[in-house]
Amino acid sequence: MPLIVLCGYPLSGKTTFARKLESICEQKKVACFSKSDGDLNEPRDLLYRDSKAEKTTRARLRTEIERVLDKESLVICDSLNYIKGYRYELFCLARSLNTQYALVFCISSREQVMQRNYLLKQENGDYYSDEVLRGLMERFEPPLSENRWERPPFVVDENTDVDRECEQIISFCKDAKVALRAVIATKKLPVTANNILEQAEKVTQRIETQIFERCEPYIPLQLAESSHVFQSSRKVTLAELRKIRRSFMRVIQKNLSSYHSEREIADSFVEYLNTQLQQARH
Structure with missing residues (x-):
């Protein structure tokens, strides 16, 4: 239900x-x-x-x-x-x-x-x-x-x-x-417990760079790595992005078994970014 x-x-x-x-x-x-x-x-x-x-x-x-x-x-x-x-x-x-x-x-x-x-x-x-x-x-x-x-x-x-x-x-x-369906990622590379942090570092760094270089206030940004759209009401600084990315990596470390592909990591990171930036406004 x-x-x-x-x-x-x-x-x-x-x-x-x-x-x-x-x-x-x-x-x-x-x-x-x-x-x-x-x-x-x-x-x-x-x-x-x-x-x-x-x-x-x-x-x-x-x-x-x-x-x-x-x-x-x-x-x-x-x-x-x-x-x-x-x-x-x-x-x-x-x-x-x-x-x-x-x-x-x-x-x-x-x-x-x-x-x-x-x-x-x-x-x-x-x-x-x-x-x-x-x-x-x-x-x-x-x-x-x-x-x-x-x-x-x-x-x-x-x-x-x-x-x-x-x-x-x-x-x-x-x-x-x-009923909603949990995101089933299209796998690029299989992610295991041994390399998940390495893959997460790479994909989140790519997303961080794309957002910093391409993001414009109020304009949805579709990212190659993710099925989710990033959007912010203002230009986000690189320092903010890096702070949020570090926080997300700590979340990853506590939930290694929850991720099975780079796409799942990317989708979660974009959702996390949107949520953290939204909450920062209030």
Whole structure:
């Protein structure tokens, strides 16, 4: 069963929708787990008070999801998920298990969000400070249909028939035809435990050089070594690329058995670059 990722402004109805989806899953005897910011046992404002806290929050939530995600249960990620790079990480997580992935975009106006936050404050509930709330709304990156990991998004607003939408999501999740497939690389050279680090050094150095020489802000860059596209909103320095490459090599060293070809290494490195540069913006 798949990973269902909710996204939207803070207080846009994500948790209400998640609870309804859980309820319908229970009626249909579908195993379901919901993981949310609430599971981290800290006030909302502290979880998103600055960029460091936000990164920690995303990392902790991903760990919670990884712990329960499998092919048997439906897992709901009930959080802001406002950064497209993080949503892509979750997409890759589902893909690694050959399971389905669906995005639910909960739409609400800024005025509605501010009003709900005001009511929470009046009730001494778990509310956001005005500064944090405005910052989160300004940084929200809405799903784009051009991004294959965000297509087809399910859209929920105040006019949505929630029961019907939940039924459609569950049907989508049960459809084996839409299950993602883990990347099976086209092998150039076989990579073994003995030479994997050597091959990784070579392929990541080539990618690093191509990006430094050819990358232009906002223009997708197709690399010869990878089936993935590199894209950045700014010119990336060689020092940044080398720092990220060193970090990736440490990841490789801990997961030698996960790679079987240069293409797999290249695909993982490009994904890693995109994610790290995306997170550096926040």
